[in-house]
Amino acid sequence: MSPTLDKRKQQEDEGRVSNRPKIETFDDILPYIGEAGRYQWFLFFLLLPFTLVYAFLYFGQFFMTLLPEEYWCRVPEFDNTSFTNEQKIALSIPPANSTEAASESPVPYSRCRMYLTNYTEVLLKNLTHADPKWPIGECKYGHSYDLTNVPYMSIASEVDWVCGKAFLGSAAQSAFFAGSIIGGLIFGYIADHYGRLPALVACNSVGFFASIATAFCHNFWTFALARFVVGTSFDNCFNIVFIIVIEYVGPKYRTLIANMSFGIYFAIASALLPWIAYWIRDWKMLSVLSALPLVVAFVTPWIVPESARWYITNGRVDKAVEMLKKFEKVNKKSVPPEVYEEFERSSRATLGGTEQGNNHTVLDLFKRMRQARITIVLVVMWLLIVFVFDGHVWNMKLLHSDVFTSFSLAAMTELPAAIILALFLDRWGRRWMGFMFMFLCGVFSFVAVGQAKGAPAMTMAIIARLGVNVSTNIAFQWAAEMLPTVVRAQGISLIHICGYFAHIMGPYIVYLANVHPSLPLIALGALSILAALLALTLPETIDQELPETLEEGNVFGKEQSFWWIPCVKATQEKKKKYRRKQGEVNMGFSHGSLYRMSTASI
Template sequence: MTLSEGTRRTEEGKTAKKIETFDDILPYIGGAGRYQWYLFVLLLPFAFGYAFLYFGHFFLVLTPNEYWCTVPELDDLTIDQRIALSIPPATADELKSEGATSYSRCQMYDVNYTEILASGVNISDPTWPITACRNGWTFDYTTIPYVSIAAELGWVCEKEYYSSVAQSIFFIGSILGGFIFGYIADHYGRVPALVACNAVGFFASIGTAFCNNYWTFCLSRFILGTAFDNCFNLIFILVIEYVGPEHRTFMANMSFGIYFAGSASLLPWFAYYIADWRTLSLLTATPMAIAFIGPWIVPESARWYISTGNIPKAVEMVKKFEKVNKKTVSKEIYEEFEQSCNAAAKLEGSQNYTVLDLFKKFRLAYITVMLVIYWLLILIVYDGHVWNMKSLDPDVFTSFSLGALTELPAAILLTLFLDKWGRRWMGFISMMICGVFSFITLFMPSGAATVTTGIIARFGVNIAGNIGFQYAAEMLPTVVRGQGVSLIHIVGYIAHIIGPYVVYLSDVAASLPLIVLGLLSVIVAVQALFMPETLGQDLPQTLEDGNNFGREQRFWWIPCISSSHEKKKEFRQTVSSITS
């Protein structure tokens, strides 16, 4: 039996489908029925946990731009009097830094302030000797109304990099977690991996609230980082597996758009009104607590059961969907489904493909490298815009929230147009929007104008990021798809490590972060056009399919313009036969 026999074609061009893949059984049990909508809703708490892990660090270490050396002898004076008497003007280097003030934030005059006050002097003498802060710092909490761990422990001035290093350690942990929980998912099931991952995140987030020094904070962030990504992706992929192909664009984009946008936009206001970093850390742990009842509310992946040869369990899961969706499936359909599952499991067991096979054929290696670069640069631009938001406007809570809300219109736009315009051109347009508005922001007056253009740039990279989520899964061949997607995500963690440091380019020149983000956006936009289009194509199954994927496509092919049936058929990649 061959895959080409899986679809029987009549003279009229109609098809009589045969159960060859898991997707073929979905129309019988319901591709978007009650159970799928239950799973859609179930994504909510996991999406909140994901967003809280992703952005929680930003608010745990958030410090006001205005701070100065504390001089205990001057506590009875007003803020203006204290600064005028004890703080020298900012140096040339300090004026280049993010959120620079006219006065020095890291130096004070080295004089006897008791004698100065006794002599009636109320303004400093520029000839006085200068020293580094001796008694910590005083922060102006007008715009940021709480003491973060960075402010509490003094991670400013020569220790300003502490916060970014801790964030990098978080994403180093995510690399380790990707391997650990990926192994658990492949060998013990998606649900055990999901439960273990979120449990680790829950306890590590609680542990963060009890940190009292830099090293304990870094340790807790490292452990917490191991839970990042997989805490949501495991159930996200599981849900998409159970949704019919024609509904996946909607389910994938709208679930992420609604839940991620909602949770990320609410987080700044949780931080603002809670006004305590320890309580905030406890709050961000709460969504992950749902993992403890995961085995009772989350279905195991039927595809995983098939891949491990546990066909009865796969059939059991399918019948559960049939029952909830109120469908009736004939015995013959199940028999055919079991036969195809046994054939697939036998084929799976006879092969031993690894991620290295992606690089054994030239064109497939080219596609893989392009996907890695695409995802890497998009994440650098995305994280760069997230961390740069603080420098665009003092009201970081409003600007961050508005930026996060762009995830929703991005998801709606993708749902409406992704299956019409295709991945290449949507990726090109969205990243060009990001690049152009990154450059426009440089010339806008500070305040609402820069926030608006910055948010539009963020909107562009949001669209491209969501495209990237499914691009690799559609382009890589089935036999190594899981490992290939994992490789791309692991490389993406490197981007998360690099991204926050983009904002420190402002120490060289204030405009440099946006220039770099704009240039990278344009590079990614152009790069997208040099990758194959996956819309309307039969997805590659074998390594040979992957190596030939997109060969017949023309560079200027735009699916929504080349819309005739014949035109699309000309570019459709024929799937190779697989003997079972």
């Protein structure tokens, strides 16, 4: 090639490089390989089995420990008779006392007491009603159950977790979430040190075998142990692959993908689970069936890419580039070599700066007064939201006798919640939208108190559930946007782990009904209003440049007016140095957000 032609080619290359945006972050290279191409959509559809696992593990235990409303003391002498349930109750069960009449889902008869008499003689005398003068005592031979509305024996009914043992079902649920805390630490360590895919396979393998083992449990201690082990895989079974998918999607598509994956897949899985339980009518088979989608994890390393961001943070930039080139081929793109070269240089430079400069810990969030206040509010607000969410799940069985239909309808609120978020979150902002929907949850929780049990109360509770569904997704994203980049991962991890304690306490909300039937909804309404008010004490993050350092985090949003409403043009918007990042629709998923979130979430 002549010197003239060679110089001309060099000038053309330089001009082409200068005319395109610089490749400084991982998100900068995504437009070249495809931000939402064939490969990304393949990964999106691959989320389905993992979302099934997530929903089945989360809600499966609800149906494994579900109790019918009507149960009473068993009388062995009646087992071989043709007596109806009404006749058995009339002959052996006293009327409910004042305490029982005021308990959750009261029935006219006592659930936990029986007449103590010789029932062989009762049968010989052909009596039809008990003598009120007979002595009364606790159940001696277990319980009988009316399986009309709940047409199968759960482990709770098989081993009589009722009356004095009623707390055991909730205790087993608490064991599940206690396991989640341990699993988050173990599999998080594996994910950070050995890769996202090894952690995904490991946690799903544990969940698979422990779910199978659950079917062989026959008492509380074996069941609680099995559910504890299953719990170690909860969250990680889905979050790891979810974050991998989100990492490879362009910033302007992430709000849509993140919300619609939950809105469609999680809603379908959660709404389908009650009917699977209803059709199978066997809690042991339900446990086995809930484990089957976990099998997908065993072939995951061959169909899901490793996180390119994990490769970069571990100094394996060449592997990240190799992964991106696979995306390029599938998406039928053609990326100039100089783009990859520039990406490699910027990645290595970023990696070097990170290794040298970031020695911060989560404790640094509490060393500055304003940052400490923001962090504490985020933790408390997340605790309240998780508690309200779980409380509405468990309280649903107190509002309608057809728990399968009511649970399914409530689960379907995930879909409109996702649509609302996809359409309005980047217009209305996190602060006022979070306040509005948590306040909505509180109002309709209170309204449900005055409704008759059945369809009216269930309808109000479902609207309240929609409010907390929207707020949950907002709160998770909002916290990631608000915490400084240097401790974002650790801060999100702290909030996430604290949320598990709310999960542990959530199932016990139903026991407030033993004091007064309205107390569960009153408590959920009050906590919802409190969470809504806490949201107003936090800064808005929409269209703001996210804080990178602890100093920036401490002053983030300080200049904002309390009454700034992003979607109202008349309100004054104060940003100072926090300027809008042109071209990025959702700041929560911009550079430094998911990149840092990925470590916290897994």
